[in-house]
Amino acid sequence: MRGDQINLQNVIARSATQVPSPQERSGGVDRVTKLIDVSRCIGCKACQVACAEWNDLRDEVGECVGEYDNPLDLTPDTWQVMRFDEYEDEQGNLEWLIRKDNCMHCAEPGCLEACPAPGAIVQYANGIVDFNSEHCIGCGYCVSGCPFDVPRISKKDHKAYKCTLCSDRVFHGLEPACVKSCPTGSIMFGTREDMFDLAETRTNFLKSRGFDNAGVYNPEGVDGTHVIYVLQHADRPGLYSHLPEDPRISPLVDAWKGVTKPLASMAIGLAALTGFFHYVTAGPKEYGEEDEAAVREDEAREREREERP
Amino acid sequence: MTLRVTRRQFFKLGAAGMATSSMAMMGFAPEPAVASIRHFKLTGAKITRSNCTYCSVGCGVLLYSRGDAAINNVDDIYHVEGDPDHPVSRGSLCPKGAGLLDYIQSDSRLRYPQVREAGSDEWKRIDWDEALERIARHMKDDRDANFVADDDDGNTVNHWISTGMLAASASTNETAYLTHKVVRSLGMVAFDNQARV
Numbered sequence: 340m341r342g343d344q345i346n347l348q349n350v351i352a353r354s355a356t357q358v359p360s361p362q363e364r365s366g367g368v369d370r371v372t373k374l375i376d377v378s379r380c381i382g383c384k385a386c387q388v389a390c391a392e393w394n395d396l397r398d399e400v401g402e403c404v405g406e407y408d409n410p411l412d413l414t415p416d417t418w419q420v421m422r423f424d425e426y427e428d429e430q431g432n433l434e435w436l437i438r439k440d441n442c443m444h445c446a447e448p449g450c451l452e453a454c455p456a457p458g459a460i461v462q463y464a465n466g467i468v469d470f471n472s473e474h475c476i477g478c479g480y481c482v483s484g485c486p487f488d489v490p491r492i493s494k495k496d497h498k499a500y501k502c503t504l505c506s507d508r509v510f511h512g513l514e515p516a517c518v519k520s521c522p523t524g525s526i527m528f529g530t531r532e533d534m535f536d537l538a539e540t541r542t543n544f545l546k547s548r549g550f551d552n553a554g555v556y557n558p559e560g561v562d563g564t565h566v567i568y569v570l571q572h573a574d575r576p577g578l579y580s581h582l583p584e585d586p587r588i589s590p591l592v593d594a595w596k597g598v599t600k601p602l603a604s605m606a607i608g609l610a611a612l613t614g615f616f617h618y619v620t621a622g623p624k625e626y627g628e629e630d631e632a633a634v635r636e637d638e639a640r641e642r643e644r645e646e647r648p
Numbered sequence: 649m650t651l652r653v654t655r656r657q658f659f660k661l662g663a664a665g666m667a668t669s670s671m672a673m674m675g676f677a678p679e680p681a682v683a684s685i686r687h688f689k690l691t692g693a694k695i696t697r698s699n700c701t702y703c704s705v706g707c708g709v710l711l712y713s714r715g716d717a718a719i720n721n722v723d724d725i726y727h728v729e730g731d732p733d734h735p736v737s738r739g740s741l742c743p744k745g746a747g748l749l750d751y752i753q754s755d756s757r758l759r760y761p762q763v764r765e766a767g768s769d770e771w772k773r774i775d776w777d778e779a780l781e782r783i784a785r786h787m788k789d790d791r792d793a794n795f796v797a798d799d800d801d802g803n804t805v806n807h808w809i810s811t812g813m814l815a816a817s818a819s820t821n822e823t824a825y826l827t828h829k830v831v832r833s834l835g836m837v838a839f840d841n842q843a844r845v
Contacts, residue, residue, distance in 0.1 A: 386746075392746060392747060392749055506686070507688050520741045522740040524740075608670070645652070
């Protein structure tokens, strides 16, 4: 890690908030990035255990279904899983592609954009996208807004949970727990610049070893991610347990938050304004004798019903 | 109790609900504007250097414990992570090491010597002196009975194959050397460490 400003966690974006967050102190804050080098991963799952230990998560003990994936999917108590894929290349060689699947901390987070609860999802100046469970209303919009299918809603408290990139550790100048534990150096952490340098070194090495399509996975569709992969087959990310080729925030989320919501807000405002003007110009509604009689009758019946034991 | 609402009250309630939710949507909702990062759980922890003992690599670990060791307080380990200064592991750990905390806190962890007598199905707690005494007695008796000095062809072999030794896995060179000397000087042949169990 470099620079004493890397851990400044000024909020630069908040969910469901139109007022922009204070911007002045975001100068000089280096963005952080976690680099996952798939080619060095041995699938030991030390990162998974370290994640559970640090974040005080103890998922239920699952069952073996004949796969190495364990648990089979992300859960509210498991914020990262190793996904194992067997792939046979053109020469008939078996390649074991093991991908650590967790939140990608997009620069343009779909979850944050979709979230209707003010402040439930925030993005810090260093790039970390964090869930603030206190404000979460458990609607699940972040799940459908996420292009990587990462957040999970807890059955216990009906709130959304996902990897925080150990924002608490990073804030205190430490690397995320998964990064620290990794015995092969497959997971690295540092400033964005440094991680891209390292990724390039690794990519060049892989190319020299015959992986012509080696490259970095940093999808442009979400303006880049703060968790990047070095892949042996960067031309086909789908090989790695369906890593999306071109992840984008769902057009529905965009349409809802970009067009529909402001329009609807305007319509509501307009209706209120019209109502006010109508009240000022035409006065309150006058009820006919018939209506009043109906209401009196209604109320009388109501009283009668209440008095009855 | 059921809430009875007249038609007029219903309209009023609806209008009030609409107005408040619209206000909230337009940003008039009173809520704290702070982002709360989780409390840093290592603040004030006591850090103790140790070794992971679960294989012969012997990675360095840092044990984080709560408490100031005051007389009325029992300290407790609540977090374990790799020791960056350890020359072997440099802060990294394998899944076993990364999960050490749950070994430490495990209910089934062995905390004192126990013995299961022949023919019994119960474990009985004994103290350390008794345990060491018994082990020494058993070893002596067995060695006296089964030690082989010469084989059938008259070659000197000096071995004792009816007892084996299971040693610790994470040992320093010096500890390993001494363990070897003790075990081999008795003539013991079957010798392994618990990392392979």
